[in-house]
Amino acid sequence: MSADDAGEHRRAGGAPAEHQVGATPPGGGRVPHGDQAARSWEFGRGDGRRKPRGGGKRDESVMVPDAEFQSYYGRAVLKAPVWTHDIAIYLFTGGLAAGSALVAAGADLTGAPTLRRNLRLTCLGALGASTFFLIKDLGRPERFHHMLRVAKPTSPMSVGTWVLSAFGGLAGAAAVTEAAPLLPRTGLLGLGRKVLPAAGSASGLAAAAVAPALATYTAVLFADTAVPSWHEVYRELPFMFAGSALASGAGAGMLLAPVTEAAPARRLALIGAAVELTAAHRLEEGHGLLSEPYTQGRPGKLLRAARALTLVGVAGAVAGGRSRIVSALGGAALLGGSIATRFGVFEGGVASAKDPKYTVVPQRERVDARGSAKEKRHSGIAVDEDSSAREG
Amino acid sequence: MVSENSLFGPLDPAPDAGYEDAPPRVGFFTDTSVCIGCKACEVACKEWNAVPDDGLNLLGFSYDNTGGLGADSWRAVHFIEQPYGVGNKSAPFASTPTGPSGTGPAFDVTAAGVRALPEQDRLGTGVETSHEVAEAARQASGAQPQFLGMPGAEPPGRGGGAESRTDFRWLMMSNVCKHCTHAACLDVCPTGSLFRTEFGTVVVQEDICNGCGYCVSACPYGVIDKREDDGRAWKCTLCYDRLGAGMTPACAKSCPTESIQFGELDELRERAQRRLEQLHGAGVSEARLYGNDPEDGVGGDGAFFLLLDDPEVYGLPPDPVVTTRDLPDMWRHAGAASAAMLAGVAVAFVSSFFGRRR
16 A cells, blocks of 8 residues: 555545644645654754665555544554564474374374384473573573462463473473483393383373363463454464464474374374364454454464465375375474464464554444443534544 | 452452452542643652653654653653644534544654654654654655754644634643553463552562563553563552552652542542533533443553543553453363364374274
8 A cells, every 4th residue: 555545545534634633734734743843853963873664665554543543643552562482482392392292192002112202302302492482581581480489370371380390390201211222221220221111101191181281371371461363362272272283293293203103193183284274264264353463464474374384284194104205294394384373373463462453443343332432422423423434 | 359250340459369458449540631741740750769761752742752651651641632623512513523643744754753663562762763753744744954943842822812723632641550450460470570469559579570571461551561671570550669658659749730649549439520520511521531430341440541532542442351351261262172182182093092902
C-alpha cells in the first residue's frame, strides 16, 4: 500500500477530515503542534547523526490506524514481550527433549536399542540446550535459582520450572545409563553394567510420563499473557506444540536410527504432523483479526515454511521404509519444520503485541457488543459515526 | 484466602492474598478533567523513588516526551490534541463528532517518529529519531527550513479574543500502574518477586526478581517493563514505603490540581461517582470513569481514571481482561494435548510391541 493509498483510506474510512483528531487540512489550516518542537530540534542538532532505517522506505506497518480504530499516536498499548529468540529456541529444544524421551521409551519397550540409545542422548542434548537458553534469557541469569523459591500453579513458568527439573533428572539419568556397555564386565562396576539398563528403563519410562507436560506447558506459558494473538489461540496452541514435539522426536528417530528400528518413529511422525498441521490451520484461519499476525510478514513466512517442511517430512516418513537416506532427510525436514513452527508462533505473538490494532479492535468490539457504547457516549450521532468508521 | 473469585471477579485482594486484619485497600483516582499537564507527578515520582532517567527525548507526541509508562517512568503524562466542538456536545453541538486521533499529516509525523525508533515498542529512546520526525514534519507542513526560536509554548486559541478561538481541546492524563484487583503480572511471576501488599497494591521485590520478563507480557495495560541495563522488572510501587509511614504517595502529594487523588479505594470510588455526576450536570457528557468497576475484566483497578474520551485515545485498552481468567481452561487444554501425545505414541508403537512378542 502506498502512502497515498493510506491517506485515501483514512479519508474514506473516517469521519470528515476537519473533525479528525490531530488532522491538519492539507496545504493549510493549523500547523500540527507536535512538529514545532521536532522542527526546532532538527536545527538545534544541525546535520547530526542521521540513521535512515529501511532504506528510507515507508514502513506501512506503522501506518495501521486507517481510521478503523483510535489510538494514542499509533503507539502500542502493550509492552511487546522482552523475550528474545532464546525462548523460541527453547520451545523447540524443550519439545524435542519431550518427543525424543517418548520415542526412546517406546523403543525401550519394543526392543529397538539403537533408536532408544540415540534418542535418550538426543533428549539429554536438548535438555542441556533448553536449560542454557532459558537461563541465558533471564535479565539476571545468576538468579536463575530464584525460580525454585516458590511453586505457583498460576504461573505457567513456575509450573514449567518444576516440570523441567523433574523431567531433567529422569531423562538425564536414563541417558547416563546408556554408558553401561562401556563399564568393565567384572567387579563392582560390572554390577553397575548389569543394573544400569534396568534403572535406565525405569527412569526413561518415568521421564516419558512427564514428557507431555514439558511439551505442552509452553503453550500455556505463551497463552497466559496479554499478547493478543497468543492468548486468543490458547485452545489450539497446546495441540500445536504437542504435535510439533512429537514430530520433532519422531524426526530425530528417523534421522538417527536404522530404517527397521525407525518404523514406529515414521508412524509417529505422521501422527505428530497431522496434529500440528491441523492445529496450525485453526490458529491461522480460525481467529479473524487475531489470526492475521500468523499469516503476514515474517511469522507468516515462517509458518508457511514450517508447513512445507513438515509435509516434506511426512513424505519422507511415508517413503522412508526402504531408504535410510530418504528417512533421514524426512527426519531432518521434520526437525526444521518444528523449529520454524516455534519461531513463527513466537514472532506472530510479538507482532500482535507491537500493533495497537490487535489490542484495541477486539476489545472495542466487545465493549460495543455489550451495548455500553450507548451508555458511555451520550451522543447517539457520534456513536453511529464512530461505529461506521470502524466498520468501514 | 483463595476463593472462587481468586482468578476473576470482584474481590478484596489483600485478604485473598492471606493478610489477616489488612488495612483498607488504597489507590489513586486520577481525574483527567483537571490535569494541567505540569508533570510534577513524574518529577516527584522520579525524585522519591530514585528512578533513573529515561533519556532526554523529543518524541513529537505533543508535549509528551516521556512516551508512556516503562521501567524508568512510573508516572507518564499523556497529551492529546483534538479538534473538539465548543459547547461540550450540548444540544446545538450534538452532531460535532470526536474523531479518531492520529490521522492526517500530524499522523505522518508521529508515525515517522515511531517508525524510526530502534524498537518500535520501546519507550523513551527517541533522541536519535528526532531528525526523522523533523523531516516528516517539514514535508507534511510544506514549510521551508527556518529558525523558529523556542518551540511553541502557547496552546492554540490563547492569542487575542474569542475570534481567535478554535475547535481545539487538549486532553491530558497522568498514567500510572493500575494495581489491578486481578494482577496478571503478579499471578504469572515465577519467583514470587511480585507480591500483594497489605494495602492491596502490587509491588516488585528487586532483590528477588531475576528478570524472566513474564510480567511484561502479562500486563494488559503495558505498564511493567524490564530495565535494559539492570535486567530486572520495575514499576510503580504506589510508594509502598510512604504508605507504611502513613504518608501520601509522592505523585499525589505533588499534584497541584488534585487531579491525582490518593485515598481508600471505596471512598475514592464514591468521590469519582460524585465528580462524574457533577461533570454530567455541567454538560460534560463525554466524561466517563475507567477502571472503577469491580465487575470489569481485571476486577477493578486500584488506580482508576476519569476520562474525557474513549480509553484507547489515551493509549489505554478499552476492555482489558486479566489473562489468568482463562488459565484453568488453558491447563485443561494442555492436559488434553498431553493425553493425545501419549495416545499418539501408543498408536505408533503398538504394532512393534506386539510384533516383538510374536
